[in-house]
Amino acid sequence: MTSEVTPELFASVPDQDGRFGRFGGKFVAETLMSALADLEQLYAGLKDDEVFQREFDEDLAHYVGRPSPLYEASRLSDAIGGARILLKREDLNHTGAHKVNNTIGQALLAKYMGKKRVIAETGAGQHGVASATVAARLGLECHVFMGEEDILRQALNVYRMKLLGARVVSVTSGSRTLKDAMNEAMRDWVTNVDDTFYIIGTVAGPHPYPMLVRDFQSVIGREARAQSLTQCGKLPDALVACVGGGSNAIGLFHPFLQDEGVAMYGVEAGGKGLETGEHAAPLSVGSPGVLHGNRTYLMQDDDGQILETHSVSAGLDYPGVGPEHAWLKDIGRVQYVAANDDEALAAFHRLTRVEGIIPALETAHAMAHAEKLAASMSPEQHIVVNLSGRGDKDILTVAALDGIEV
Amino acid sequence: MSRLSQVFVDLQSGKRKALIPYVVAGDPSPEGTVSLLHSLVDAGADILELGVPFSDPMSEGAVIQKGHERALANGMSLQRVLGMVAEFRKDNDRTPVVMMGYANPIERFGYETFASASADAGVDGLITVDLPPEEVDGVDGALKAVGLDNIFLISPTTPEPRVQKIVERARGFIYYVAVKGVTGSGQLDTDEVARSVSLIREKTTLPIAVGFGIKDAASASAVAASADAVVVGSALIAEMEQKAHSAEGLEEIQIHGAAVQLLQSIRAGVDSSPS
Numbered sequence: 188m189t190s191e192v193t194p195e196l197f198a199s200v201p202d203q204d205g206r207f208g209r210f211g212g213k214f215v216a217e218t219l220m221s222a223l224a225d226l227e228q229l230y231a232g233l234k235d236d237e238v239f240q241r242e243f244d245e246d247l248a249h250y251v252g253r254p255s256p257l258y259e260a261s262r263l264s265d266a267i268g269g270a271r272i273l274l275k276r277e278d279l280n281h282t283g284a285h286k287v288n289n290t291i292g293q294a295l296l297a298k299y300m301g302k303k304r305v306i307a308e309t310g311a312g313q314h315g316v317a318s319a320t321v322a323a324r325l326g327l328e329c330h331v332f333m334g335e336e337d338i339l340r341q342a343l344n345v346y347r348m349k350l351l352g353a354r355v356v357s358v359t360s361g362s363r364t365l366k367d368a369m370n371e372a373m374r375d376w377v378t379n380v381d382d383t384f385y386i387i388g389t390v391a392g393p394h395p396y397p398m399l400v401r402d403f404q405s406v407i408g409r410e411a412r413a414q415s416l417t418q419c420g421k422l423p424d425a426l427v428a429c430v431g432g433g434s435n436a437i438g439l440f441h442p443f444l445q446d447e448g449v450a451m452y453g454v455e456a457g458g459k460g461l462e463t464g465e466h467a468a469p470l471s472v473g474s475p476g477v478l479h480g481n482r483t484y485l486m487q488d489d490d491g492q493i494l495e496t497h498s499v500s501a502g503l504d505y506p507g508v509g510p511e512h513a514w515l516k517d518i519g520r521v522q523y524v525a526a527n528d529d530e531a532l533a534a535f536h537r538l539t540r541v542e543g544i545i546p547a548l549e550t551a552h553a554m555a556h557a558e559k560l561a562a563s564m565s566p567e568q569h570i571v572v573n574l575s576g577r578g579d580k581d582i583l584t585v586a587a588l589d590g591i592e593v
Numbered sequence: 594m595s596r597l598s599q600v601f602v603d604l605q606s607g608k609r610k611a612l613i614p615y616v617v618a619g620d621p622s623p624e625g626t627v628s629l630l631h632s633l634v635d636a637g638a639d640i641l642e643l644g645v646p647f648s649d650p651m652s653e654g655a656v657i658q659k660g661h662e663r664a665l666a667n668g669m670s671l672q673r674v675l676g677m678v679a680e681f682r683k684d685n686d687r688t689p690v691v692m693m694g695y696a697n698p699i700e701r702f703g704y705e706t707f708a709s710a711s712a713d714a715g716v717d718g719l720i721t722v723d724l725p726p727e728e729v730d731g732v733d734g735a736l737k738a739v740g741l742d743n744i745f746l747i748s749p750t751t752p753e754p755r756v757q758k759i760v761e762r763a764r765g766f767i768y769y770v771a772v773k774g775v776t777g778s779g780q781l782d783t784d785e786v787a788r789s790v791s792l793i794r795e796k797t798t799l800p801i802a803v804g805f806g807i808k809d810a811a812s813a814s815a816v817a818a819s820a821d822a823v824v825v826g827s828a829l830i831a832e833m834e835q836k837a838h839s840a841e842g843l844e845e846i847q848i849h850g851a852a853v854q855l856l857q858s859i860r861a862g863v864d865s866s867p868s
């Protein structure tokens with residue numbers, strides 16, 4: 188399929204049915220179809236609307252604090268050798284991760300639709316916090332669905348959401364993680380579809396979500412592209428980002444897709460090792476199927492039942508992935524790899540000690556691969572890594588793994 | 594004539610409405626499902642809706658979710674559900690069986706293989722919650738080729754032009770989802786149901802079944818006043834769950850009895866409907 192890849196191709200997806208090649212679509216209950224059509228129509232009108240875009244850009248500048256820096260991690264590069272490593276500092280955004288770029292955008296859509304109630308699913312709690320934050324700012328009622336297991340391992344974020352006035356709903360069905368939180372959010376949406384806007388936290392879900400979340404997150408790549416040209420005098424040789432649902436990765440990758448010389452690596456959660464089955468790496472070892480409104484790569488058994496996942500990071504602990512990534516894998520534009528729990532933890536500690544930046548455990552997966560990649564490249568080359576979030580939320584988890592009581 | 598059409602023709606000539614119970618295949622046990630189906634027919638079911646267990650049943654409320662979880666814990670698979678239908682058919686060649694589930698197990702099975710295996714097993718129709726008209730072509734085409742009916746859903750949020758498009762493709766019967774929400778939830782608004790059913794009726798001669806939110810004889814009777822068929826699911830499963838928890842060491846047949854009793858009273862409600 189690689190031979191058909193042309194620059195125009197990347198601008199042509201999704202098509203009007205929400206498809207990225209054979210992936211994507213709108214696999215939802217009939218009750219939600221008209222809500223999706225309304226959202227699609229609204230967004231089609233606002234996508235290129237100057238007033239809407241200005242409002243979005245101003246919020247990103249003055250509330251989120253954009254542009255985020257592209258920081259050269261020289262001491263890390265020196266320690267590893269090989270290519271220069273630059274970090275796109277999404278951890279410096281208000282609320283501490285890339286997630287807020289998207290919640291600002293979707294909250295604006297909710298406002299335009301006149302919806303007074305928003306719901307969100309969350310794994311690590313970063314999207315939940317980002318949703319609760321924009322809801323507080325706009326005076327919207329906010330309900331965040333979170334798996335029972337994630338509530339335990341992301342206790343700090345749970346309390347943040349509560350402080351912000353959100354109701355955190357504990358989800359006790361299935362594997363009690365992100366996948367089940369999304370099921371429960373869908374159930375809430377179907378029940379309250381008239382007055383509720385569902386703020387999906389990643390580039391998954393039914394069309395038009397994968398498209399609009401990508402568009403809102405693409406500010407990351409647009410900035411990184413310009414910053415790379417200014418600071419390094421050329422485009423990066425490679426991009427690296429972690430992939431849960433895939434929003435920080437697509438946000439970085441998308442504005443570079445047509446730049447043939449830029450290699451791209453999406454890093455999935457290898458958990459205890461791909462060979463153990465205990466991981467969250469559908470692109471690396473999964474197969475196509477339908478979940479949460481779209482066709483994509485999934486972790487599933489022979490009967491089409493979705494498998495439980497494992498990752499040390501709650502935000503990557505998801506058996507599916509955004510449909511655009513499934514397509515980018517198939518056409519060979521992006522390479523998808525995995526980093527194990529141990530590798531991510533080592534990278535977490537290294538970045539913290541060498542650069543004074545505590546990354547989120549999700550982000551640490553990207554760092555783990557970036558280190559390997561840099562070592563295999565030359566000093567004239569440079570890599571941009573999406574530093575998708577800060578690690579404050581994870582310090583209790585890391586402490587526990589290191590046998591330390593805080 | 595298909596089993597489904599035959600049932601509706603027979604009912605119409607007797608001026609009766611169809612009663613459609615829903616249970617999850619493999620819940621409470623795989624060994625008991627076929628006998629439960631026969632008991633439901635004896636209690637007055639005209640059509641059977643058999644839930645295909647899925648790990649992520651996004652449109653189900655808590656009661657049916659737990660049914661799916663129990664069934665999967667019991668080792669159920671789509672293949673085994675088909676085996677149950679084939680087993681049921683050995684003693685009943687008259688009562689239509691409609692499977693209700695989610696897209697992914699069918700995707701995994703392969704549309705054509707699934708359709709022909711379903712036809713061989715004696716399945717009559719298929720409801721797939723997450724295959725709206727926009728996504729159903731592959732499955733619909735495969736089912737049509739073997740003479741099975743894909744059952745389309747219409748909901749309170751379906752705009753009128755879309756209702757028109759849906760009924761043009763529909764076969765077997767139309768399934769009107771009576772409440773915005775998941776199974777087993779929501780307050781049934783029977784006036785709204787009657788209005789929607791008559792709107793749909795203006796556009797099609799297919800029978801119209803109504804489901805979601807019907808729990809007892811009274812609600813069934815109210816819905817049967819306008820609909821051609823009444824679907825009841827969560828209430829039956831909740832009844833069995835309650836029975837199972839009421840005492841230690843019950844025989845499965847006693848647990849089934851709780852659903853059978855409720856279905857009998859709902860049958861009476863449907864038959865006493867003022868329509």
Ligand SMILES: Cc1ncc(COP(=O)(O)O)c(C=O)c1O
Pocket residue numbers: 284285286310311312313314388389390429430431432433434435436501502503547549550575576577
């Ligand atoms: C900091 C951070 N990075 C990455 C992710 C993974 O999500 P995505 O793949 O959509 O970027 C999360 C999700 O919670 C996160 O909090």
